Each structure stands twice: as structure tokens, then as C-alpha cells.
Amino acid sequence: MTKRSPYPRVVVLGAGLAGARLAARLGPDALLIGEEPHAPYNRVLLTEVLAGRYGPEVIALPEPAPGRYLRTRAVRLDRAERVVLCEDGTRVAYESLVLATGANPVLPPLRGLFAPGARELPGGVHAFRTMADCLALSGASRPGARAVVVGGGLLGVCAARALADRGVRVVLAQQGDRLMERQLDPDASELVRRHLTALGVEVHTECRVRGVRQVDGAVRSVELADGYVLGTDLTVLACGVRPRTGLATAAGLDVRRGIVVDDGLRTSDPHVYAVGDCAEHAGAAPCLAAPALDQADALAAALTAPESARPYVGTRSLTRLTLPHPEHPLDVAAFGDPETRPDDDVVRLTDATRGTYRKVVVRGDRLVGGVLLGELTAVGALARAWEADETLPDDGSPLLHLLTHDGGH
Numbered sequence: 001m002t003k004r005s006p007y008p009r010v011v012v013l014g015a016g017l018a019g020a021r022l023a024a025r026l027g028p029d030a031l032l033i034g035e036e037p038h039a040p041y042n043r044v045l046l047t048e049v050l051a052g053r054y055g056p057e058v059i060a061l062p063e064p065a066p067g068r069y070l071r072t073r074a075v076r077l078d079r080a081e082r083v084v085l086c087e088d089g090t091r092v093a094y095e096s097l098v099l100a101t102g103a104n105p106v107l108p109p110l111r112g113l114f115a116p117g118a119r120e121l122p123g124g125v126h127a128f129r130t131m132a133d134c135l136a137l138s139g140a141s142r143p144g145a146r147a148v149v150v151g152g153g154l155l156g157v158c159a160a161r162a163l164a165d166r167g168v169r170v171v172l173a174q175q176g177d178r179l180m181e182r183q184l185d186p187d188a189s190e191l192v193r194r195h196l197t198a199l200g201v202e203v204h205t206e207c208r209v210r211g212v213r214q215v216d217g218a219v220r221s222v223e224l225a226d227g228y229v230l231g232t233d234l235t236v237l238a239c240g241v242r243p244r245t246g247l248a249t250a251a252g253l254d255v256r257r258g259i260v261v262d263d264g265l266r267t268s269d270p271h272v273y274a275v276g277d278c279a280e281h282a283g284a285a286p287c288l289a290a291p292a293l294d295q296a297d298a299l300a301a302a303l304t305a306p307e308s309a310r311p312y313v314g315t316r317s318l319t320r321l322t323l324p325h326p327e328h329p330l331d332v333a334a335f336g337d338p339e340t341r342p343d344d345d346v347v348r349l350t351d352a353t354r355g356t357y358r359k360v361v362v363r364g365d366r367l368v369g370g371v372l373l374g375e376l377t378a379v380g381a382l383a384r385a386w387e388a389d390e391t392l393p394d395d396g397s398p399l400l401h402l403l404t405h406d407g408g409h
Contacts, residue, residue, distance in 0.1 A: 018276030019100030025300030103277035111211030123218030143167030156238035258285035263311035290317035336369030
């Protein structure tokens with residue numbers, strides 16, 4: 001005999017940042033469904049838990065009121081009946097359904113990673129996406145242990161830093177020619193590399209991992225493309241994420257890279273919406289926290305006060321990263337496009353003594369990107385000028401914030 005839940009006005013499927021934010025905004029009108037065994041939490045702060053600076057309870061998000069939160073896994077959407085079918089037998093009817101199913105970690109096609117017919121990662125190998133991943137990796141980390149982090153993007157850099165903080169001997173293998181290549185230019189990337197090296201992380205760029213070798217069901221070595229073999233106790237896969245779209249695809253919704261939504265965040269079904277990492281808006285699925293939160297807020301406004309709601313037009317997001325160090329912590333901020341074209345105007349300042357680097361890119365009469373490392377006094381004013389996407393004044397006043405430590409005053 002199946003169970004039927006109360007009939008909520010809005011069912012939110014997924015208890016990550018976007019889903020939890022939306023459910024909080026909608027209050028008693030929403031029922032939140034999350035499959036993780038942990039209460040909703042701020043995924044952005046998982047690296048602080050891994051580093052041992054925060055306990056899991058510190059990054060917890062407010063939990064919905066009793067009766068407004070189900071911990072179960074959705075297995076099918078019946079769009080004709082407007083029902084979500086769950087693994088525990090619950091049938092949840094909805095007036096409007098919001099898919100906030102997030103993203104899955106990308107698992108690289110490494111030779112020897114999966115035994116024939118196996119679906120679970122072998123012992124010693126960890127993705128780094130969920131609280132369960134974080135706690136498992138924390139439990140396996142001990143001073144002197146060897147770790148190989150595969151991937152040198154934002155997540156890989158954060159994971160390497162957090163493991164180094166726990167006394168783990170870390171090798172970071174990045175296939176590209178520099179760290180955080182999506183956010184940083186070569187000069188800024190080199191400063192991040194030096195910072196990690198000072199923490200004891202061994203960084204290898206233009207380094208492709210070809211496979212892994214298992215001993216008694218656990219990975220104990222990593223093989224590089226040039227044949228070199230690294231011994232390891234822990235292997236962390238930080239190779240990016242991919243929108244989680246399985247339920248939407250099976251239900252016949254329009255899916256490309258993510259679940260396609262319009263400016264109202266509505267899918268190809270007028271009763272179904274999508275927000276966060278699983279959503280693709282205007283051809284983009286950035287899988288970042290800022291767009292996820294903006295989408296949740298925009299949809300909450302549209303569902304509660306449709307007559308005054310504004311269309312979602314996208315989010316211009318700023319990447320912020322703090323790499324702690326006992327003596328020389330490194331703060332990083334990046335926005336827009338740090339790469340330059342031949343006709344761009346570039347302002348760049350480097351202070352080797354203070355360990356700071358500042359660069360902005362102006363294209364025509366607009367600020368199109370910037371990177372700041374070290375002192376971030378200027379980041380607020382620069383980010384606001386970039387987010388506004390407005391013509392810069394002829395006197396160059398926004399750039400004055402880059403050139404002075406006091407914000408131009």
C-alpha cells in the first residue's frame with residue numbers, strides 16, 4: 001500500500017542551496033524533498049569541513065517546518081497526474097513542481113577505476129560533492145597520508161588545500177596548462193600555484209592521469225600518461241560537475257546540457273520549473289552558487305507575487321576564494337573574462353613584496369573582467385561596475401579603485 005502526502009501548492013525536488021532557499025522563501029506553501037541523509041547544508045563551505053575548521057552543524061541551513069520536508073529519493077515524475085513517485089512508496093501530488101536536483105561529479109574515464117559491472121567507486125577513491133563525500137574523505141585523511149587530487153580547477157585547488165591543512169601529503173594533477181584556468185589568467189594562476197607549493201602541495205600541470213591500480217579492492221597507485229606511477233592512500237576526483245537531469249529526461253522534458261528553462265525558469269512543461277545547477281538558462285548551465293540563489297529568489301517572487309515578478313535575465317557571478325596559511329593567507333577574487341583581446345585595455349599591478357596582483361580588462365567602454373589576489377579592498381567597487389555592465393565614465397573613476405589601496409578616497 002502506497003502512502004500519499006498532503007497536497008502542497010509547490011513541491012521542490014532537491015534540498016541543495018537552490019532548493020532549500022526556494023522552500024524557505026515559499027514557507028508553508030512548499031514541500032521540500034531531499035534524498036541526502038543530512039539536513040540541508042551550504043555546499044560552498046564543504047572545504048572548510050574537510051579542512052577541519054568547521055563541523056557539519058556549522059554549515060547547516062535552516063530546516064523546513066515539520067511536515068514540510070521529506071527525506072527520500074524521487075524515482076519518477078508522472079506529469080500527466082502531476083505526481084512525484086518516491087523510492088519509499090510515497091506519492092507526492094503537486095500544483096507546481098520545481099526541479100532543483102543539482103549536479104553530479106564528473107568521473108573521468110580512468111583505466112582500472114571500475115571493475116567490470118561495478119558502479120561504486122573503489123576504496124580509496126572519493127568524489128567531493130556531498131556531505132557524505134566530505135565526511136568519508138575527512139575520516140580517511142590522516143597526517144602523513146598520501147593523496148592525489150585529479151583536477152586543478154576551483155574544486156581541486158580547494159580540496160588540495162584542505163587536505164594539506166590536515167597534514168596530508170598532496171599531489172595535484174591538472175591536465176590543463178594552469179590552475180583554475182576558467183577563472184584566472186596565467187600570472188594569477190602562478191601565484192596560486194606558489195601558494196599551494198608553500199603549503200607542501202606538489203603541483204603538476206599539463207599532467208594527464210591515465211589510470212589507477214587497485215590492490216584488494218582499493219586504489220593504491222595512480223598512473224600518469226607518461227607512465228610515471230604515484231603511490232597513494234587517497235585519490236580525489238575533482239574534475240567538475242554535470243547537471244543532474246535524469247528525472248527530467250525520463251519525464252520527456254526538454255534537456256540539453258541542463259534542463260532548459262525560459263526567463264520565468266519554466267521548463268517545457270508549464271507546471272514544472274527548474275533552478276540551480278540542473279537548470280540551463282539562455283544556453284548556459286554554470287553550476288555555481290550565485291546563479292542558483294538568484295534563480296531561487298526570482299522564482300519565489302514569481303510564484304508568490306506573479307503580477308510584480310521580473311524575468312530572470314542571468315547572473316554575473318564573482319568567484320571568491322580564501323586559501324589560509326599560518327603566515328601568508330591568499331585571498332582571490334575573479335569575475336568576467338580574464339583573457340584579453342588585441343584591442344582591449346588592460347590595467348595590471350603586481351607587488352611582489354606584498355604578494356598582491358591586480359588586473360582588469362576594459363573592452364571598448366565597459367569593464368569585462370578582472371582578477372585580484374592578495375588585498376581585496378577594490379573588489380567591491382570593481383564587481384559592481386562589472387555587474388552593472390554600464391558605460392564607464394571618461395574619467396576612469398572605477399579603475400581608480402584598482403590603483404589605490406583606500407578605494408580611491
